[in-house]
Amino acid sequence: xxxxxxxxxxxxxxxxxxxxxxxxxxxxxxxxxxxxxxxxxxxxxxxxxxxxxxxxxxxxxxxxxxxxxxxxxxxxxxxxxxxxxxxxxxxxxxxxxxxxxxxxxxxxxxxxxxxxxxxxxxxxxxxxxxxxxxxxxxxxxxxxxxxxxxxxxxxxxxxxxxxxxxxxxxxxxxxxxxxxxxxxxxxxxxxxxxxxxxxxxxxxxxxxxxxxxxxxxxxxxxxxxxxxxxxxxxxxxxxxxxxxxxxxxxxxxxxxxxxxxxxxxxxxxxxxxxxxxxxxxxxxxxxxxxxxxxxxxxxxxxxxxxxxxxxxxxxxxxxxxxxxxxxxxxxxxxxxxxxxxxxxxxxxxxxxxxxxxxxxxxxxxxxxxxxxxxxxxxxxxxxxxxxxxxxxxxxxxxxxxxxxxxxxxxxxxxxxxxxxxxxxxxxxxxxxxxxxxxxxxxxxxxxxxxxxxxxxxxxxxxxxxxxxxxxxxxxxxxxxxxxxxxxxxxxxxxxxxxxxxxxxxxxxxxxxxxxxxxxxxxxxxxxxxxxxxxxxxxxxxxxxxxxxxxxxxxxxxxxxxxx
Numbered sequence: 213x214x215x216x217x218x219x220x221x222x223x224x225x226x227x228x229x230x231x232x233x234x235x236x237x238x239x240x241x242x243x244x245x246x247x248x249x250x251x252x253x254x255x256x257x258x259x260x261x262x263x264x265x266x267x268x269x270x271x272x273x274x275x276x277x278x279x280x281x282x283x284x285x286x287x288x289x290x291x292x293x294x295x296x297x298x299x300x301x302x303x304x305x306x307x308x309x310x311x312x313x314x315x316x317x318x319x320x321x322x323x324x325x326x327x328x329x330x331x332x333x334x335x336x337x338x339x340x341x342x343x344x345x346x347x348x349x350x351x352x353x354x355x356x357x358x359x360x361x362x363x364x365x366x367x368x369x370x371x372x373x374x375x376x377x378x379x380x381x382x383x384x385x386x387x388x389x390x391x392x393x394x395x396x397x398x399x400x401x402x403x404x405x406x407x408x409x410x411x412x413x414x415x416x417x418x419x420x421x422x423x424x425x426x427x428x429x430x431x432x433x434x435x436x437x438x439x440x441x442x443x444x445x446x447x448x449x450x451x452x453x454x455x456x457x458x459x460x461x462x463x464x465x466x467x468x469x470x471x472x473x474x475x476x477x478x479x480x481x482x483x484x485x486x487x488x489x490x491x492x493x494x495x496x497x498x499x500x501x502x503x504x505x506x507x508x509x510x511x512x513x514x515x516x517x518x519x520x521x522x523x524x525x526x527x528x529x530x531x532x533x534x535x536x537x538x539x540x541x542x543x544x545x546x547x548x549x550x551x552x553x554x555x556x557x558x559x560x561x562x563x564x565x566x567x568x569x570x571x572x573x574x575x576x577x578x579x580x581x582x583x584x585x586x587x588x589x590x591x592x593x594x595x596x597x598x599x600x601x602x603x604x605x606x607x608x609x610x611x612x613x614x615x616x617x618x619x620x621x622x623x624x625x626x627x628x629x630x631x632x633x634x635x636x637x638x639x640x641x642x643x644x645x646x647x648x649x650x651x652x653x654x655x656x657x658x659x660x661x662x663x664x665x666x667x668x669x670x671x672x673x674x675x676x677x678x679x680x681x682x683x684x685x686x687x688x689x690x691x692x693x694x695x696x697x698x699x700x701x702x703x704x705x706x707x708x709x710x711x712x713x714x715x716x717x718x719x720x721x722x723x724x725x726x727x728x729x730x731x732x733x734x735x736x737x738x739x740x741x742x743x744x745x746x747x748x749x750x751x752x753x754x755x756x757x758x759x760x761x762x763x764x765x766x767x768x769x770x771x772x773x774x775x
Contacts, residue, residue, distance in 0.1 A: 248275060251315075255285070255286055256282050257288055271471055275475065275479075282299055282304075293369070298326055319356060320338075322334065323360050341353065357390065359391050407439075407543070410428050429465075435456065452501065461515030462525055465512065469504050473504035492678070493677075496679065502682045506721075513533070532721065539683075555687070557670075564588075564589035565750060568757075569757055570597060582766065583620060592621070595609065597609070609628060616637075625639070639669055644680045673692055676707040693730070694747075697734055712742070729751050
């Protein structure tokens with residue numbers, strides 16, 4: 213007996229040692245190649261179109277490893293929900309405990325909770341997760357809450373009294389809450405009949421729930437567009453708009469959006485988890501929401517019928533369809549009937565090499581070289597004067613515009629829209645800080661877009677992340693620029709480099725007729741790869757104005773396109 217006991221004890225010790233060694237190896241592997249992990253705490257849809265089934269599909273498509281904690285089992289199909297049975301408190305807690313010990317999340321999507329007891333259990337567990345993250349110096353997971361209350365089919369998915377507990381205890385722990393219109397009406401306590409009602413409801417929900425950000429999904433509204441409204445913690449607002457798709461196959465859109473959003477927050481980039489590439493170099497909440505909406509719109513376009521009722525939204529891939537990419541505006545009207553643009557096309561010859569110069573003297577210098585050498589790529593030049601007072605600035609731009617017309621080059625003015633109009637420049641280039649930004653006090657903008665459009669100027673817009681791309685596309689500019697592609701020394705840049713993968717993504721998400729101009733840290737040796745990955749143009753500063761022999765530098769760049 214003693215021998216058997218010693219043998220059993222030794223076996224247990226060996227097993228514990230083996231598990232410990234395995235955990236150490238997993239931790240080392242995580243450090244070398246971190247895998248984005250996202251959890252879904254939600255109900256199961258036996259029909260496969262929504263719930264944790266949709267969540268896990270979306271996690272995988274957006275590049276995160278998905279884990280699930282099932283709160284409820286639903287007997288449903290494409291026609292309706294027949295029966296709901298909630299999981300026990302013990303099972304929910306055990307599932308979360310098992311995942312915490314081995315698969316700590318970067319983000320958690322909360323879906324159907326259904327009862328006050330389940331909400332309370334989840335709240336308790338989330339608090340413990342936050343405490344663990346604090347103690348062990350881990351990054352706390354981002355919490356995305358889809359307050360599932362009513363199914364697309366109209367079935368009630370929440371018991372009486374649950375809403376109050378959810379708002380009081382759960383919402384304050386969430387980074388973003390994503391109700392649809394019907395759920396927003398229940399939460400806000402009044403019917404939503406207009407865009408103004410949507411904005412008011414978002415403010416009410418954030419106020420009563422003490423949550424940081426609110427996204428009201430408007431896909432169910434009767435309109436030619438699908439418009440979602442994002443109210444952020446800092447007061448900035450965005451209406452995200454896509455064209456409405458004529459389809460009934462939208463089952464699971466809410467689940468899919470919130471889980472796609474959680475996957476991106478966890479660090480997913482659309483590749484096999486652990487083998488990702490950098491496709492989201494400058495993430496923020498608004499950019500992640502834009503990506504999630506683009507993913508869902510792709511799915512709506514791809515949805516097909518399966519059963520007798522509405523089919524599930526398609527589970528596709530990392531956003532890469534320009535037709536599905538939303539545009540972002542400060543008001544609902546500007547995203548729909550009152551949309552800006554389109555601004556005139558660049559025309560022929562298009563933008564290829566775009567030297568950025570500091571003065572009219574440089575415009576004259578480059579203009580002479582371009583004309584004498586009969587260059588075909590460097591016919592566009594951008595002027596960006598620095599450190600001048602208003603009178604000096606106006607004189608410089610006036611002279612530069614006159615020179616550009618005399619030598620036959622196309623001159624773009626950086627930022628100064630009124631002077632670009634006054635002196636009849638070819639085009640205007642603006643940064644994001646000069647476009648509209650909206651807070652609780654209304655819309656503020658440094659550029660009068662209507663006057664620029666009326667004057668017939670071409671317009672180029674800088675972008676650094678997906679939200680900025682959505683804002684740029686909203687006004688339908690003449691071209692979009694992306695940067696920095698690589699680290700740059702020309703000025704202090706607060707954005708991470710985009711790399712070639714960023715160029716490829718931007719090209720797919722920008723309409724084919726709209727040129728993409730890459731900028732930032734690009735050398736002559738980089739040009740071929742930049743062009744191959746989709747950029748029609750390359751903007752350069754030091755590579756031309758800093759060259760020892762400017763003529764030779766321009767000739768070398770010109771050859772990159774003449775090939």
